[in-house]
Amino acid sequence: MAWVKARGTDDGDKRFVACYRDPEGRQRSAGTFSSRRAAERAANREEAKVREGAWHDRSRGQVTFAEYVETVWLPSKQVETSTLAAYRSYLDKHFIPTFGRRPMGKILPSEVQRWVTTASENGLSAASVRKYHTMLGSVFERALVDRVVTFNPCVHTELPKVVKKKTRTLTPEEYVAIVASLPSQHRLLVETAINTGLRWGELIALKPRHLDLIRRTLTVEETVVEVSIKNSPTGARMLTKPYPKDNEARTMALPADLVGQLADSITTRRLGPDDLLFATRDGTPISRNTFRTRIWLPSVKASGVDFDVRVHDLRHAHASWLLAGGSDLKSVMDRMGHAQITTTQKYLHALPNADQKNLDALNRTRSRHD
Numbered sequence: 293m294a295w296v297k298a299r300g301t302d303d304g305d306k307r308f309v310a311c312y313r314d315p316e317g318r319q320r321s322a323g324t325f326s327s328r329r330a331a332e333r334a335a336n337r338e339e340a341k342v343r344e345g346a347w348h349d350r351s352r353g354q355v356t357f358a359e360y361v362e363t364v365w366l367p368s369k370q371v372e373t374s375t376l377a378a379y380r381s382y383l384d385k386h387f388i389p390t391f392g393r394r395p396m397g398k399i400l401p402s403e404v405q406r407w408v409t410t411a412s413e414n415g416l417s418a419a420s421v422r423k424y425h426t427m428l429g430s431v432f433e434r435a436l437v438d439r440v441v442t443f444n445p446c447v448h449t450e451l452p453k454v455v456k457k458k459t460r461t462l463t464p465e466e467y468v469a470i471v472a473s474l475p476s477q478h479r480l481l482v483e484t485a486i487n488t489g490l491r492w493g494e495l496i497a498l499k500p501r502h503l504d505l506i507r508r509t510l511t512v513e514e515t516v517v518e519v520s521i522k523n524s525p526t527g528a529r530m531l532t533k534p535y536p537k538d539n540e541a542r543t544m545a546l547p548a549d550l551v552g553q554l555a556d557s558i559t560t561r562r563l564g565p566d567d568l569l570f571a572t573r574d575g576t577p578i579s580r581n582t583f584r585t586r587i588w589l590p591s592v593k594a595s596g597v598d599f600d601v602r603v604h605d606l607r608h609a610h611a612s613w614l615l616a617g618g619s620d621l622k623s624v625m626d627r628m629g630h631a632q633i634t635t636t637q638k639y640l641h642a643l644p645n646a647d648q649k650n651l652d653a654l655n656r657t658r659s660r661h662d
Contacts, residue, residue, distance in 0.1 A: 294335035296328055310335035314349065315342055352440045353397015357431075358388055360396050360440065365431050373531055377523035382424050386411070396435055401445040404428065408449055418452035425451060461639075462609040466597045473594040478587050480553055481570045481578075482606065487550050489610030489628050492603060493517055494536050496577045500558050501565035508551045512629065513541035516577045530577045536629055544627050611639040 297309040308331035310322035322334040341347035361383060369376060390407050391399055404425075411421050429446035436444055462470075467486060471479055485495055493515035502511050515536045521529050535541065546554075554569065563569070572578055584603060592601050607628070614624050615636075625636040 294332070294339040296331045296335060298328070310338070312336075312339040312342065315347060348439060348442050350397060352438075353442075354395045355440060356392065357394050357396055357399065358392035360435060361387075361431055364438065365434050368434060372517065372533070373525060374517040374519055377519035379427060380523045381520065382427055386424055387428060396432075396440050397442075399432075399441075399445050401448060404445045404449050408451060412452050418454045422451050422454060425449060459608075460599050461612045462597075462601055462605050464613070466595070466601070467606075467609065469595040469597055470592055470601065473591040475587065475591075478583075480557055483550060483553065484570075485603070485606040486610055487547055488544060489607045489614075491515065491536070491607060491629075492580050494629075496568070496570055496580075497532060498569040499566055500563050500569065503546075503551075503554060503558075505551055505555050508546050508548060509543050510546050511541055511543045512536050518577075518580060529579075532577075540629075542626060542629050608639065611636065615639055 294310070294312045297311055298306055299309065301307055305326075308325050308328045310325065310331040310333075312320055312322060312335045314320050320338065322338045323331075325331040325334065338347065366376070366379065369379065371379075386407075391403070394403075408421055408425060411424075412418070416424075425446060429444060432441060432444040432446055435441045471482060474482060481495065484490070484498070488495075488510060490498075490512065494512050497514040497516045498510070499514075502513065503509075504511075513535065515533050517531050517533060518529060519531060521527060524531065557563075557569070561567075568575060568577065570578060580603070588603050611624055611628055614627070615621070621633055621636050621640075624639070625633050628636060630636050
């Protein structure tokens with residue numbers, strides 16, 4: 293129950309302190325007033341907030357942004373090691389320098405908007421600005437649940453518009469040109485990528501025990517993630533996870549010629565069941581960036597292909613070629629390890645001649661009625 297304490301001043305006047313108890317039973321003051329009635333109103337207002345669950349301890353908002361994310365937000369995240377490392381990188385590069393020393397309860401929407409505007413003006417892409425802003429919003433969403441803040445300053449931020457660029461799918465002819473330009477020792481890795489559509493981490497995690505040479509199948513059950521040593525929980529740059537990105541192992545059929553090449557490679561290199569199929573000279577996983585800069589990009593340039601082909605585009609090409617060749621969406625979804633069929637649908641009509649096929653179909657239909 294709220295109450296009022298009267299106290300005398302040095303000049304003989306009386307002042308009235310509005311008192312109430314917080315949710316933990318501690319005595320709190322709602323202020324000092326010149327009249328008892330004003331003090332009673334203030335005390336009753338705060339008591340009502342406590343009763344309704346709307347009371348907020350402003351002292352909680354004094355924790356700094358840096359301290360809160362380090363001691364509360366990051367430890368609460370149930371995410372992959374690579375995702376956690378990415379969060380730490382985003383924080384260190386973008387948010388700790390801006391908000392690190394600021395009390396959580398004093399960070400305003402205008403400050404978040406200023407960060408977005410400045411980041412955009414400094415050349416950060418609209419997609420990256422939105423991604424980082426989403427992460428920042430989740431920090432304050434957690435703080436809202438913890439009653440550290442009373443509102444999320446990210447809620448009404450004006451974000452830059454993401455203009456989707458038309459993507460180009462690698463054609464079989466372009467693929468052949470790139471493979472011909474690759475150093476011979478790396479061609480089997482790329483042939484495996486185009487024939488399976490594996491993600492990079494799944495590709496470099498492959499071992500002989502994942503292959504069934506009799507049934508000509510491959511089981512994807514591990515993946516390698518690459519993180520910065522600074523943010524690695526083990527101090528290692530390459531970490532192996534006993535499950536792929538979609539958290540579920542999958543088995544796929546392989547072309548006979550690829551199976552033969554893989555079998556020859558295993559025999560020639562005398563690989564054991566748990567050795568890596570594709571590895572550095574030391575037998576360690578191949579770094580994506582090292583392969584990209586030293587092997588892939590020079591080969592793409594030498595091939596004469598006239599657009600910037602990424603290694604990941606081999607995965608896109610695999611799905612697009614399957615669909616263009618008549619495979620059904622569900623089987624392609626399962627083969628690719630997509631969690632949602634809408635992801636697989638993006639690869640429909642992705643090849644350059646897809647629209648011409650539409651025109652041909654239109655003309656065939658019209659000709660029947662002429």
